[in-house]
Amino acid sequence: MRRHSALWAAWAAALGLLFAQTASANTDHPPLQQISAAECGACHQAIFQEWQQSMHANSTALKDPIHGAMYRMMVGDPTQEGVTDKVSGKYPICLQCHAPMAAKEGSTKLDAKPTYAEGVTCVSCHTMSHYNGLKAADGSQQVGAKAYTFSNDALQSGNGAWNGQQPALVPGAGHGNPSVNPFPHAANPLLFKRSSQCLGCHEKLINANGVATCAIGETALGEGTTPTCQSCHMPVVNGHTSHALPGGHDPAMVRRAVILTLSAQSGDKGIQSKVTLQNKLAHDFPTGAPFRNLVLKITAMDAASQIIWQNFKENPLTEDPQAVLMLKVTDSEGKPVMPMLASKVAADTRLQAGESRTLDYLIPVQGVVAVRAELYYNLVNKGMIEKIGDQLPEPLKRPLLVSRAEARLP
Numbered sequence: 001m002r003r004h005s006a007l008w009a010a011w012a013a014a015l016g017l018l019f020a021q022t023a024s025a026n027t028d029h030p031p032l033q034q035i036s037a038a039e040c041g042a043c044h045q046a047i048f049q050e051w052q053q054s055m056h057a058n059s060t061a062l063k064d065p066i067h068g069a070m071y072r073m074m075v076g077d078p079t080q081e082g083v084t085d086k087v088s089g090k091y092p093i094c095l096q097c098h099a100p101m102a103a104k105e106g107s108t109k110l111d112a113k114p115t116y117a118e119g120v121t122c123v124s125c126h127t128m129s130h131y132n133g134l135k136a137a138d139g140s141q142q143v144g145a146k147a148y149t150f151s152n153d154a155l156q157s158g159n160g161a162w163n164g165q166q167p168a169l170v171p172g173a174g175h176g177n178p179s180v181n182p183f184p185h186a187a188n189p190l191l192f193k194r195s196s197q198c199l200g201c202h203e204k205l206i207n208a209n210g211v212a213t214c215a216i217g218e219t220a221l222g223e224g225t226t227p228t229c230q231s232c233h234m235p236v237v238n239g240h241t242s243h244a245l246p247g248g249h250d251p252a253m254v255r256r257a258v259i260l261t262l263s264a265q266s267g268d269k270g271i272q273s274k275v276t277l278q279n280k281l282a283h284d285f286p287t288g289a290p291f292r293n294l295v296l297k298i299t300a301m302d303a304a305s306q307i308i309w310q311n312f313k314e315n316p317l318t319e320d321p322q323a324v325l326m327l328k329v330t331d332s333e334g335k336p337v338m339p340m341l342a343s344k345v346a347a348d349t350r351l352q353a354g355e356s357r358t359l360d361y362l363i364p365v366q367g368v369v370a371v372r373a374e375l376y377y378n379l380v381n382k383g384m385i386e387k388i389g390d391q392l393p394e395p396l397k398r399p400l401l402v403s404r405a406e407a408r409l410p
Ligand code: HEC
Pocket: 015, 016, 035, 039, 040, 041, 042, 043, 044, 122, 123, 126, 155, 156, 157, 158, 159, 160, 161, 162, 163, 164, 165, 167, 168, 169, 170, 173, 174, 175, 183
């Protein structure tokens, strides 16, 4: 081991060239699963920078304020060794997905090693060699790092092989060319070019009461089907596969999800208005964690542009339930609870994959000249803001305007 570290330091210092002359065998590298993103990033700069901004790099309780607040409440201090889940009394399951390299080594002290603190880091994915599904041999649930087999011998990737060309990044370096590169490399397209690369952490998590949480949900997106997750979430940007992985935290990505259209007509009883929401995604919208939600706001204006009617004033959930799109999980008595403590799904009003939904509104007032529809996305719901809101930065609590449409009456 000592010899390996010394060689590694020499290699890192000389960025490949020096090592190229001193390396004798392909096994002269530190354990692959302990290589930090910064070290990969020394060569893969663009990918490193994209990843650094992504929620994958910010997935642990040390960095993500929303997950961090909930983790501290349900588990404890992410810098302490030996903390357990307060409900199960066991090793915190959260880490299997939010800090997979720590979970693999059974640690809960997330600042102990760079790869722990980096969350879903380069080697989390690029040492995964096989997806085993979410069910263990004994029928129990296995998620996150537990759902995969990892390789200690070779980095895994879509193509794997050294392409034989002199790489532009670092003179003399190239995976798969054992004489010049410390990292052996294996081609693994069956994992890397399929949704299985993501499903171990993203398909679903069943809590102790059998309720699915932190999930993309039951969708048509299986292991071997298309479109793959990568086709939307990892596009080719500037000639390489982007690792920015935009999702709910990215306004531009959220705005792609839906087509909103609106019509309004005068009738006997008032203005008849129809709002259509069409989900363009291969999964639910909103998706993922149950506290994500959408709120549709309808307003009617008079000739002076004053609002003379709206579908809700304070609480859309009670005043106009159809305007709230979310997975509502509750305790057995129907009270809203944290997803991990939920015992039933009270309602699922999210738009399903590909769904087009029309909502009708009768606006029973005189003098309407325009009707407006606005769709807002919230990363966290009201209940959570009441519980942990003081620990969350303002922008995370602010509704995002996803889409708007206006119809004028003759
Ligand atoms: C010394 C510079 C260097 C370092 C450090 C480095 N790489 Fe690479 N990597 C390269 C080069 C150069 C290529 C292109 C190789 C080629 O085409 O032959 C490459 C290619 C790859 C590929 C694409 C292989 C394929 O064809 O599918 C992946 C994935 C990859 N690296 C991951 C990593 C990861 C993960 C790390 C950190 C553990 C890392 N690399 C560290 C230089 C480096």
